[in-house]
Amino acid sequence: MSQRSLLTRALWFVVVGWWATPVVVNVAWFLCGTVVGAPLGVKLINLVPTVLTLKEPRSLDESATGRGQRSLAVRALYFVLVGWWLGWLWANVASFLAVTVVGLPLAIPMVDRLPLVTSLYRFDG
Template sequence: MANQHSLVVRIAWFLLVGWWLTLLAINVAWVLNVTIILLPLGIKIINRVPYLLTLKRRDTGFDPDGVPQTSLLVRAVYFVFVGWWASFIWANVAWFLCVTVIGIPFGIWMFGKLPYVTSLYRLDA
């Protein structure tokens, strides 16, 4: 992607800012999600977590299979019964993996899946 930050800048960001900002963001987002009223803001923060961690912009390409999103009603029910607590655990485990040298690749992958764990939202759909 042409507008992507260089790898050196992204590594410096991760080491100086990304690791602690991400922990703050995922926990603030979780608190906002639990309030229900501030849920949209919490979801916005969750969708930005991978960028906050490493400054990596998401690919804005389209899904070649044309898979539609899960219905909003199903996503809302999932969030109420599973997503709010599962995303909290998922995000904090991902953060822990990111602050260990060996777990960084898996932690970054987990952060990429965080919107799906939270509300079944697929970023590639």
């Protein structure tokens, strides 16, 4: 899937992305705190780069690369012990940086890495 134009992504960020990202981040973490809402919370976490700048994430195909994804058990254990608090902190710092002109260049790669920081889930590109 190809990315939208830079102009489209910039306009989205200015009109929607800067304020919607912190909302989505905190709703996602609230949902992850419930058994019923956790699957939706994880999906929202993976959509944060799209909410911020309309970046289309491409999931790694495990059969096409030697790296692949870590097992679900390892990712779940990491999330329970580290990912839930580190990901929440990471996402909120990135959201704060995104609303500053100086911090925006750092915020975008931070948001892109949010699924990795939160649950060791890797995206390509």
